Amino acid sequence: MKKSNFLIKGLGALVLMVALASCASKASIEGTLTGASDAQVIVKLLDVNRYTVLDTIKTDAKGKFSYSLEVEEGMPEFVYLFYKDNKVASLLLEKGDVVAVETDTLGKNCILSGSEESAKLLQVEKDL
DSSP, X not given: OHHHHHHHHHHHHHHHHHHHHHHHTEEEEEEEEETOTTOEEEEEEEETTEEEEEEEEEOXXXXXXXXXXXOOTTOOEEEEEEETTEEEEEEEEOTTOEEEEEEEXXXXXXXXXXXXXXXXXXXXXXXX
């Protein structure tokens, strides 16, 4: 009886560890697109020298949205958020990043936190 309890607890712990590890292999974006309630945000990945559309997500009535994507260890991804034809945010995401983005529909007033690399990319784009 005690042996089976130990196995059940051990199996439960293993399942929990696998679930946590799978979450950690993702990067998450929590955002607000000011002035765009119930609008579409297009998520694009830079694939060598062109964009690949990953997904189209919808903002809620307050312009809030969220998105998660798989990112391999040591393989950061350049991810761009678009509203219509306007690039509103540029992100450099690493495994485990949880990024908060607040931007407008033109991408002129982008504020982000949770990713040092994305903050550096934002600064480089502002300096151009």
